[in-house]
Amino acid sequence: MHYGVSPAPHLKPQTSVTKVMLQVLIALVPATLASVWYFGWGIMVQMLIATVFAVTAETLMLIARDRPLKPFIYDFSAVVTAVLLAFAVPPTAPWWLVAIGVVFAIIFAKHLYGGLGYNPFNPAMAGYVVLLISFPQEMTVWLAPEQLVFDEQRLSLYETLVTIFAGSFPAGVNVDAVTAATPLDAMRTGLANNQTVQEIRSNPLFGDFGGLGWEWIGNYIAIGGLWLMYRRVIRWQIPFGVIMGVGVPAVAFYFLDPGTHAGAPFHIFSGATLLCAFFIATDPVSAATTEKGRLIYGFCIGLLIYIIRSWGGYPDAVAFAVLLMNMAVPLIDHYTRPRTYGHAR
Amino acid sequence: MAEMRSRDGVQLHRFPGGLLLDDHKAMATQRPVEKAPLPKELVIPLQQHIGEPAMPIVEVGEHVLGGQPIAEAQGHISALVHATSSGTVKEITERLIPHPSGLTAPCVVIETDGKDEFVSPEPLDGWQQAEPAAIHQHVRNAGIVGLGGAAFPTDIKLTADEFLQIDRLILNGAECEPYICCDDMLMRERAEEVISGALVMLRALATERCQLAIEDNKPEAEQALRDAIKQADAADHIELVIVPSVYPEGGEKQLIQVLTGKEVPSDGLPIDIGIVCHNVGTAAAVHRAVVNGTPLVSRFVAVTGGGVREPRVLDSRIGTPFATLIESAGGALDSAVRLLMGGPMMGFAIRDDSVPVIKATNCILLATDDEIRPAKEPMPCIRCGECAQVCPASLLPQQLYWHTRAREMDKVEDYDIFDCIECGCCDVVCPSHIPLASHFRFAKTEIWGKEAERARADIARQRYEARQERIEKEKREQEERRQRKKKMLDNLDREKSKKDEIKAAMERAKQKKREKQEGKD
Numbered sequence: 001m002h003y004g005v006s007p008a009p010h011l012k013p014q015t016s017v018t019k020v021m022l023q024v025l026i027a028l029v030p031a032t033l034a035s036v037w038y039f040g041w042g043i044m045v046q047m048l049i050a051t052v053f054a055v056t057a058e059t060l061m062l063i064a065r066d067r068p069l070k071p072f073i074y075d076f077s078a079v080v081t082a083v084l085l086a087f088a089v090p091p092t093a094p095w096w097l098v099a100i101g102v103v104f105a106i107i108f109a110k111h112l113y114g115g116l117g118y119n120p121f122n123p124a125m126a127g128y129v130v131l132l133i134s135f136p137q138e139m140t141v142w143l144a145p146e147q148l149v150f151d152e153q154r155l156s157l158y159e160t161l162v163t164i165f166a167g168s169f170p171a172g173v174n175v176d177a178v179t180a181a182t183p184l185d186a187m188r189t190g191l192a193n194n195q196t197v198q199e200i201r202s203n204p205l206f207g208d209f210g211g212l213g214w215e216w217i218g219n220y221i222a223i224g225g226l227w228l229m230y231r232r233v234i235r236w237q238i239p240f241g242v243i244m245g246v247g248v249p250a251v252a253f254y255f256l257d258p259g260t261h262a263g264a265p266f267h268i269f270s271g272a273t274l275l276c277a278f279f280i281a282t283d284p285v286s287a288a289t290t291e292k293g294r295l296i297y298g299f300c301i302g303l304l305i306y307i308i309r310s311w312g313g314y315p316d317a318v319a320f321a322v323l324l325m326n327m328a329v330p331l332i333d334h335y336t337r338p339r340t341y342g343h344a345r
Numbered sequence: 346m347a348e349m350r351s352r353d354g355v356q357l358h359r360f361p362g363g364l365l366l367d368d369h370k371a372m373a374t375q376r377p378v379e380k381a382p383l384p385k386e387l388v389i390p391l392q393q394h395i396g397e398p399a400m401p402i403v404e405v406g407e408h409v410l411g412g413q414p415i416a417e418a419q420g421h422i423s424a425l426v427h428a429t430s431s432g433t434v435k436e437i438t439e440r441l442i443p444h445p446s447g448l449t450a451p452c453v454v455i456e457t458d459g460k461d462e463f464v465s466p467e468p469l470d471g472w473q474q475a476e477p478a479a480i481h482q483h484v485r486n487a488g489i490v491g492l493g494g495a496a497f498p499t500d501i502k503l504t505a506d507e508f509l510q511i512d513r514l515i516l517n518g519a520e521c522e523p524y525i526c527c528d529d530m531l532m533r534e535r536a537e538e539v540i541s542g543a544l545v546m547l548r549a550l551a552t553e554r555c556q557l558a559i560e561d562n563k564p565e566a567e568q569a570l571r572d573a574i575k576q577a578d579a580a581d582h583i584e585l586v587i588v589p590s591v592y593p594e595g596g597e598k599q600l601i602q603v604l605t606g607k608e609v610p611s612d613g614l615p616i617d618i619g620i621v622c623h624n625v626g627t628a629a630a631v632h633r634a635v636v637n638g639t640p641l642v643s644r645f646v647a648v649t650g651g652g653v654r655e656p657r658v659l660d661s662r663i664g665t666p667f668a669t670l671i672e673s674a675g676g677a678l679d680s681a682v683r684l685l686m687g688g689p690m691m692g693f694a695i696r697d698d699s700v701p702v703i704k705a706t707n708c709i710l711l712a713t714d715d716e717i718r719p720a721k722e723p724m725p726c727i728r729c730g731e732c733a734q735v736c737p738a739s740l741l742p743q744q745l746y747w748h749t750r751a752r753e754m755d756k757v758e759d760y761d762i763f764d765c766i767e768c769g770c771c772d773v774v775c776p777s778h779i780p781l782a783s784h785f786r787f788a789k790t791e792i793w794g795k796e797a798e799r800a801r802a803d804i805a806r807q808r809y810e811a812r813q814e815r816i817e818k819e820k821r822e823q824e825e826r827r828q829r830k831k832k833m834l835d836n837l838d839r840e841k842s843k844k845d846e847i848k849a850a851m852e853r854a855k856q857k858k859r860e861k862q863e864g865k866d
Contacts, residue, residue: 001668001677001684001697001698002696002697002698003681003682003683003684003694003695003696003698004682004683004694004696005447005683005694005695005696006683006694006717006718006720007693007694007780007782007783007786008689008690008691008692008693008694008767008769008782008783009689009690009691009718009769009772009773009782010683010685010689010690010692010694010712010716010717010718011366011523011689011690011716011717011718011769011772011773012716012717012718012719012773013718013772013773013774013775013776013778014773014774015774015776016724016776016777016778017724017727017776017777019776020727020729020776068722071722071724072724075724114725115725116724116725116727117724117725117726117727117728117777118725232731235730235734284727284728284729284730285727285728287728289728289729289730289733289741289743289744290730290733290741291733291734294730333741333744337741337760338361338733338739338741339739340611340738340739340740340761340764341361341598341602341608341611341737341738341739341764342598342608342609342610342611342612342613342738342764343611343761343764
């Protein structure tokens with residue numbers, strides 16, 4: 001009898017890129033639902049638009065680069081990029097905004113560097129930065145949490161669609177009633193106007209520890225992230241590093257002067273800190289790969305977020321922090337090699 | 346390194362990485378071990394061990410008895426080969442052997458006569474008082490090699506001398522790879538042989554302490570060993586340690602780390618940290634050689650996998666074709682697509698089931714499509730680092746892979762490729778299904794090839810430089826000779842011209858004189 005041959009090991013692989021990406025998408029479901037609860041249907045529409053454009057751009061680039069379509073489209077990496085970017089743009093932003101961002105992410109940040117596995121920068125964050133710099137106005141119109149809006153003034157699904165596709169709020173919508181500054185914006189403006197943190201936080205925009213609504217979305221993001229850790233899709237080092245990187249200086253400055261510095265819970269539960277910790281900084285391709293390296297990578301991202309938020313030109317800083325640390329990855333990996341078995345300590 | 350305790354309170358240590366795998370062992374341990382049938386033809390390769398191949402000492406047509414040496418060890422690291430039943434030497438020729446290359450190698454082919462007669466056993470009586478050297482010699486004469494799979498000649502690792510500080514003997518009964526269960530069955534059915542062998546080994550090593558490690562998924566073997574230790578009254582010397590089941594704990598380096606917390610130096614051997622490690626099957630073989638006086642002619646082989654009708658462990662003669670054993674296990678199912686020697690992690694695929702059982706054959710695995718990885722183009726590495734998480738050597742497979750693909754072999758070496766034990770953990774967890782272990786085997790051979798090439802180039806360069814120097818030297822000498830000659834000639838010329846000048850001057854003077862005289866006249 002004759003049998004086929006193949007090299008060892010012969011045991012089946014335990015997972016696949018597709019499974020990894022699908023689990024990331026599943027882990028984002030609770031936070032997405034929370035976002036719908038607090039900020040309306042916008043995020044779902046944005047996700048849909050982003051996914052359509054991302055997959056289209058991915059397909060075209062694969063054809064242009066003469067790569068097989070099926071394995072690379074069904075790896076769902078483009079969908080993950082799309083969904084993460086959709087999380088980061090305002091829920092009622094015009095459709096072309098997220099489209100431009102995601103197309104830039106897929107074509108320039110991903111495929112021009114060689115596609116899946118070869119991009120040195122986080123594609124979603126590269127796309128986000130392009131939008132933030134090119135369309136600052138559109139990127140800052142955020143909805144107020146629905147809990148702060150009277151029932152009859154809330155945007156319906158239809159009104160949301162009109163807003164997104166027509167590019168402006170439909171007639172009859174009280175724009176001032178439905179939009180509001182983000183808590184990070186409010187904090188920044190307030191501090192610039194010499195208000196104390198305590199005065200700023202008396203604004204109903206702020207919740208128990210972060211921003212109203214935001215803090216709960218943050219919790220659901222953390223739940224998704226912890227599930228990913230349990231599933232071993234991500235490891236603890238990067239999330240821990242990011243939270244520490246934001247939290248440690250926040251605590252230190254809060255104790256130095258609680259009047260002008262918001263505390264650690266506010267920094268961790270506002271803006272995109274938790275999304276960054278569990279879903280953005282953990283993008284394996286552009287992150288550090290050694291255990292120690294991931295701690296350093298995560299911590300530095302957190303630190304940069306705190307620094308830019310406190311003294312830089314933008315209210316939030318996740319995208320910049322991540323992209324800056326992406327650049328440092330080869331260096332971090334080089335200097336954090338674990339000691340090989342049997343080599344001198 | 347993290348510490349932990351075994352069930353009975355023994356201090357253990359964790360090794361980094363590793364995998365929890367479904368062990369698939371139960372399918373072949375339900376049936377008792379049976380003796381495999383005597384085949385018509387035994388094919389006995391001359392090299393079944395690491396080291397120099399053995400040299401045949403029988404001739405074609407010669408009648409041999411079971412247990413009779415048919416090939417002698419050559420050199421220090423080598424092992425004897427014995428006939429495994431009685432019969433006639435049919436030929437000494439190249440035959441297919443179980444090897445990853447799928448190549449042939451010299452074998453002694455014995456046509457069995459069915460009588461299965463053996464030479465009379467030569468036990469080492471009174472081994473309890475024997476000199477270590479006598480045991481050592483007995484083990485060498487029995488042709489024993491490591492039966493865990495590496496097949497390193499055992500006698501070399503049973504040497505005691507005053508320069509070696511042996512802290513303990515470790516008997517490896519971990520058997521961590523899925524499907525493989527020959528050691529499990531051996532420990533269940535022949536625990537007393539394992540324990541007796543361990544005592545012989547302690548005597549040979551002139552040391553007192555033995556730790557016998559088995560994984561916690563073998564309760565029957567554990568009980569049998571406990572009984573055997575009690576019966577042999579060996580509890581003072583042999584400590585049974587139950588270790589948690591993690592692949593690749595049965596790797597020598599990993600087991601040593603688990604039991605001692607120490608690491609074998611990268612460029613060293615276990616003996617460098619005072620440890621000698623043997624497989625439990627090897628211990629049983631040592632018992633048979635020394636106490637019973639029979640050489641290594643058979644071993645336990647697990648014939649298992651989803652592609653076998655009645656998976657079981659068989660007591661098989663060395664030289665029995667795989668096909669005979671598969672028949673004894675109820676035959677292959679149509680669903681069998683892959684024939685492996687060894688387990689699914691480190692075993693290798695064999696094309697032809699006519700290859701013989703050798704000393705290193707612990708498992709014959711007939712796998713179905715459901716049990717093996719599908720042939721599929723790998724995806725690009727997404728640098729998730731899971732491979733590094735499971736690497737028991739704390740390597741960074743993602744970096745090794747990256748540099749191997751770029752053919753940056755100096756970087757690959759720099760990332761300690763030669764500390765890779767090829768356990769395959771990285772392959773199993775890779776979401777991109779990259780054949781990492783294959784890449785690393787390739788990188789190793791590439792570097793070895795480069796080193797050989799470099800060595801050759803070095804010799805060629807040295808020869809070229811020597812020749813160049815010789816030519817230079819000859820040229821220089823020639824030049825010097827020429828210069829000397831020229832100088833000599835010049836000198837001659839100069840002297841000659843001086844003489845000429847003098848002559849001319851004298852001539853001129855004479856002329857003047859003559860003119861003067863003519864003027865007077």
